[in-house]
Amino acid sequence: MNEHGNRHTTTRQGGTAVAAKPLKRKKVFTETMLSVRDLHVSFKTFGGEVQALRGVSFDLYKGETLAIVGESGCGKSVTANTIMGLLPHPAGKVKNGSVIFKGRDLTKLDKAGMRKVQGVDISMIFQDPMTALNPTLQVGEQLTEGLRTHQKVSKADAKKKAIELLNVVGIPNPEERLKQYPHQFSGGMRQRIVIAIALICEPELLIADEPTTALDVTIQAQILELFEEIQERTGVSIILITHDLGVVAKIADRIAVMYAGKVIEIGEKREVFYDPQHPYTQGLLASVPRLDLKEEELKPIEGTPPDLFAPPIGCPFTARCPFAMEVCDKVHPPTTELTITHAVDCWLQDDRAKNVFG
Ligand SMILES: Nc1ncnc2c1ncn2[C@@H]1O[C@H](COP(=O)(O)OP(=O)(O)OP(=O)(O)O)[C@@H](O)[C@H]1O
Numbered sequence: 001m002n003e004h005g006n007r008h009t010t011t012r013q014g015g016t017a018v019a020a021k022p023l024k025r026k027k028v029f030t031e032t033m034l035s036v037r038d039l040h041v042s043f044k045t046f047g048g049e050v051q052a053l054r055g056v057s058f059d060l061y062k063g064e065t066l067a068i069v070g071e072s073g074c075g076k077s078v079t080a081n082t083i084m085g086l087l088p089h090p091a092g093k094v095k096n097g098s099v100i101f102k103g104r105d106l107t108k109l110d111k112a113g114m115r116k117v118q119g120v121d122i123s124m125i126f127q128d129p130m131t132a133l134n135p136t137l138q139v140g141e142q143l144t145e146g147l148r149t150h151q152k153v154s155k156a157d158a159k160k161k162a163i164e165l166l167n168v169v170g171i172p173n174p175e176e177r178l179k180q181y182p183h184q185f186s187g188g189m190r191q192r193i194v195i196a197i198a199l200i201c202e203p204e205l206l207i208a209d210e211p212t213t214a215l216d217v218t219i220q221a222q223i224l225e226l227f228e229e230i231q232e233r234t235g236v237s238i239i240l241i242t243h244d245l246g247v248v249a250k251i252a253d254r255i256a257v258m259y260a261g262k263v264i265e266i267g268e269k270r271e272v273f274y275d276p277q278h279p280y281t282q283g284l285l286a287s288v289p290r291l292d293l294k295e296e297e298l299k300p301i302e303g304t305p306p307d308l309f310a311p312p313i314g315c316p317f318t319a320r321c322p323f324a325m326e327v328c329d330k331v332h333p334p335t336t337e338l339t340i341t342h343a344v345d346c347w348l349q350d351d352r353a354k355n356v357f358g
């Protein structure tokens with residue numbers, strides 16, 4: 001075995017043993033650290049009940065980055081907020097399902113129980129760093145707050161850890177920077193501080209909801225590299241929510257595609273990117289710029305997602321799907337497991353489709 005855990009292979013040429021190139025390491029994830037099962041979440045509004053999540057299921061493995069993608073309103077943030085225990089009370093309710101983390105169902109924890117998980121076991125990073133930071137407090141105080149409340153660490157040790165973390169996220173002169181306020185940092189630096197705050201208690205899971213959307217392109221790339229570095233260093237699992245398929249291509253290990261409150265396709269990055277099987281995923285990929293397509297060939301997906309006040313009983317993509325069959329709007333498609341890692345909810349993948357109505 002070499003240092004990457006790959007086996008060196010040898011070949012024989014003219015009787016001499018020649019060391020072949022080591023195989024490129026493929027990351028293998030085996031230990032489940034979070035299981036979301038059949039999650040249903042609704043919001044009570046003046047207009048009625050919005051069924052935001054309608055049976056979301058997925059697993060997250062230790063050390064991987066799972067990207068959640070999909071159009072606006074499909075339920076990405078509600079999924080993240082539910083895991084994190086941040087649904088608005090009393091409007092948002094978990095109607096059914098579970099979020100199992102370390103043997104406990106997070107949806108069943110009370111406020112005090114959830115506070116022990118937030119920021120300690122699971123941390124969240126939002127789109128706008130300014131809303132996550134308190135403009136009136138020095139960055140150092142904000143960094144050490146979590147450590148001091150959750151881990152009862154001494155002031156001196158907390159400061160040491162804060163300096164170490166600012167170094168990790170690439171903020172120069174950390175000792176002086178600790179005394180400064182958020183407005184004294186650029187947007188990219190502020191997001192680095194938010195990431196440092198999220199990491200200071202060494203969480204096992206980091207949920208990042210559009211963490212680079214508010215930043216300019218060069219800074220976005222640096223922040224993504226930072227996520228990769230942090231994961232290499234700490235082995236933290238990451239759920240990355242993004243509209244940006246370029247971001248996904250760069251750092252995701254697996255991709256979950258959401259549509260109208262459901263995960264309609266999930267798989268390893270290469271499966272979802274290069275062999276998408278759900279017509280919606282195919283449409284999504286055709287609607288964003290790719291190096292192998294000219295700009296004029298981009299095709300937006302026609303139509304809009306269904307109304308979540310009265311979601312359809314069948315496939316929610318029926319009205320926009322070029323392949324829709326009679327069965328599609330009558331019965332929701334079952335999940336087909338195409339490989340052990342790739343699954344899709346679409347009647348095209350199920351032989352029973354032609355039998356359901358005849
Ligand atoms: N507090 C709330 N009250 C009522 N409805 C809500 C609330 N929060 C979310 N929703 C609804 O839940 C659905 C899912 O919203 P969510 O914010 O998860 O979408 P999203 O996929 O994160 O979209 P975006 O890409 O725009 O951030 C939407 O129909 C949204 O209107």
Ligand code: SF4
Binds near residue numbers: 317324348
């Ligand atoms: S189930 Fe039917 S409508 Fe839905 S994506 Fe598949 S073919 Fe299209």
Ligand SMILES: [Mg+2]
Binds near residue numbers: 076077078209
């Ligand atoms: Mg969102």
